Amino acid sequence: MTRRRLLTSLGPPIVFGLAFLGLWEAVVRGFDLKPYFLSAPSKIVEAIGDNVDNVWDATVVSGTNALVGLVIGTLLGVAVSFALMRFRVLDDLVTPLAVALNAIPIFVLVTVFNNMFAITSEVPRRLMVTIVVYFIVLVNVAKGLRQVQPTHLELLRSYAASPTAVLSKARIPNAVPYLFTALRIAAPAAVITAFVAEYFGGSQNGLGYGITSNSAGSKNAVAWAYVVGACTLGLVFFLIAVSLESYINTRRGLGPGGGTT
Amino acid sequence: MSEHRAVVVDGVSKVFNRGTPRQVEALVDIDLTVGGGEFVSLIGPSGCGKSTLLRLVANLIEPSTGEVLVAGKDAPRARLDQEYGMAFQQAGLFDWRSVARNVELPLELKGWDGSRRRRRALEMLQLVKLTDFADHKPWQLSGGMQQRVAIARALAAHPRLLLMDEPFGALDEMTREHMQAELLRICAETETSVVFVTHSIPEAVYLSDRVVVMSPRPGRITEIIDVDLGPSRTVETREDASYFKKITEVREALRAGEDDRETEAVVAEERSSR
Numbered sequence A: 001m002t003r004r005r006l007l008t009s010l011g012p013p014i015v016f017g018l019a020f021l022g023l024w025e026a027v028v029r030g031f032d033l034k035p036y037f038l039s040a041p042s043k044i045v046e047a048i049g050d051n052v053d054n055v056w057d058a059t060v061v062s063g064t065n066a067l068v069g070l071v072i073g074t075l076l077g078v079a080v081s082f083a084l085m086r087f088r089v090l091d092d093l094v095t096p097l098a099v100a101l102n103a104i105p106i107f108v109l110v111t112v113f114n115n116m117f118a119i120t121s122e123v124p125r126r127l128m129v130t131i132v133v134y135f136i137v138l139v140n141v142a143k144g145l146r147q148v149q150p151t152h153l154e155l156l157r158s159y160a161a162s163p164t165a166v167l168s169k170a171r172i173p174n175a176v177p178y179l180f181t182a183l184r185i186a187a188p189a190a191v192i193t194a195f196v197a198e199y200f201g202g203s204q205n206g207l208g209y210g211i212t213s214n215s216a217g218s219k220n221a222v223a224w225a226y227v228v229g230a231c232t233l234g235l236v237f238f239l240i241a242v243s244l245e246s247y248i249n250t251r252r253g254l255g256p257g258g259g260t261t
Numbered sequence B: 001m002s003e004h005r006a007v008v009v010d011g012v013s014k015v016f017n018r019g020t021p022r023q024v025e026a027l028v029d030i031d032l033t034v035g036g037g038e039f040v041s042l043i044g045p046s047g048c049g050k051s052t053l054l055r056l057v058a059n060l061i062e063p064s065t066g067e068v069l070v071a072g073k074d075a076p077r078a079r080l081d082q083e084y085g086m087a088f089q090q091a092g093l094f095d096w097r098s099v100a101r102n103v104e105l106p107l108e109l110k111g112w113d114g115s116r117r118r119r120r121a122l123e124m125l126q127l128v129k130l131t132d133f134a135d136h137k138p139w140q141l142s143g144g145m146q147q148r149v150a151i152a153r154a155l156a157a158h159p160r161l162l163l164m165d166e167p168f169g170a171l172d173e174m175t176r177e178h179m180q181a182e183l184l185r186i187c188a189e190t191e192t193s194v195v196f197v198t199h200s201i202p203e204a205v206y207l208s209d210r211v212v213v214m215s216p217r218p219g220r221i222t223e224i225i226d227v228d229l230g231p232s233r234t235v236e237t238r239e240d241a242s243y244f245k246k247i248t249e250v251r252e253a254l255r256a257g258e259d260d261r262e263t264e265a266v267v268a269e270e271r272s273s274r
Ligand SMILES: Nc1ncnc2c1ncn2[C@@H]1O[C@H](COP(=O)(O)OP(=O)(O)OP(=O)(O)O)[C@@H](O)[C@H]1O
Pocket: B016, B017, B024, B025, B026, B045, B046, B047, B048, B049, B050, B051, B052, B053, B217
């Protein structure tokens, strides 16, 4: 049953993807497009084969940066959202700022960080990922901690529950789905930030650098090999986060789409 | 002796958002005493302040004027001592807790140990006929079943006073009658006093020692009707002539409250047009 469902939901996109690649190959060959203009998928596969070690190493570098930033940013975001809940004034100050920052591409700050650290340091990129993740997690978890059903708060008040009990019995459990929604958004953002940050200088070892340095002339196919690496990395982060979120939501009876908006 | 009085409401008024354009005079000059073991229903048109009165007794909100005593203590003290259990219009169950763990919540906050909590929770679930669902999650239950869990939760700590806000509104007629009978049995056994908000005249009459009839906003008590149907009510009670007589009496009191207001409105209109 579930296997058939999986097949019917995965089948069409796979067929579409393969058809798209076929068409791409046909166009490149049919019009005899030059490699510096557009590489054929077959050439890209070849390039991946030739550079598998380099692409893998670059993926590990960018992936580690993304993961480190994701973990630290999440921990920070959760910690600060508790502080916001505790101190109302802080909340009024920080939340609008965080919402605004989520809407602009703050990863350009990485150029500033690059000047602050050694040229070979991974710290600027990890710092950048951390900041991006931090604001996403902060906004969502703070919302989850605050938006508790009024009936729940009244009930707990009627049980003379202490503020700590209100936190542990109502606010924290209520915020859990919000945290996983934040992770679903933050995980791909972490990967994107990690390799886009590499465009702005710093050490020359990640996927972003691999893309920029190879995207000229006959090395175009190699650049595409790094692009494939970047896509795969992003997909892996995204799929893990989505699975976690839908697992949590199913357990809560919210449905895989989530009940948190 | 104040100990024999479960609830004393003395000269209480409640104004919401005083001094703002959204000011609402919800309750005016409420005096009400509920004796130990007594069952009192509040009935009145929608918006007349029944829930507000109940929330004042529960110390979820503060009165604008007047005084509320519960079990002889002032309302905040009584709440801190968990002198009452409460069930709301909405079941208000916690999605992430199993049915049994929802019922255990008040006991958890009282510091009971796990096995004792579990035992009491199962006892309570038996009472509302949901033993089979102890380990289900609330969202796997129908609305009526959820409401029964909420009632089990309100009863879990065996409070001396129950505050209930239309707890049976979501139940089907048969379950509702069953729950009413069970509630009366439990309250008689445990000498629990009840303040019970309802929209249903028959329900108020069947359950109560006294029915408090309230008028539309601003809410006042227009009449308090003694319902003397004998000590134990049975299925036959619902077919008894004296039962129907009381229902009529409450209905007429309700209508009188409405009429009063209409007269007042006319008078006010005349005054302002003059
Ligand atoms: N927190 C609040 N802030 C402002 N106004 C309120 C608040 N709670 C209740 N009111 C107002 O007080 C009045 C009485 O409300 P209440 O909920 O007590 O009515 P009710 O008798 O329980 O009605 P129903 O039968 O529909 O439940 C209403 O006019 C309502 O708008």
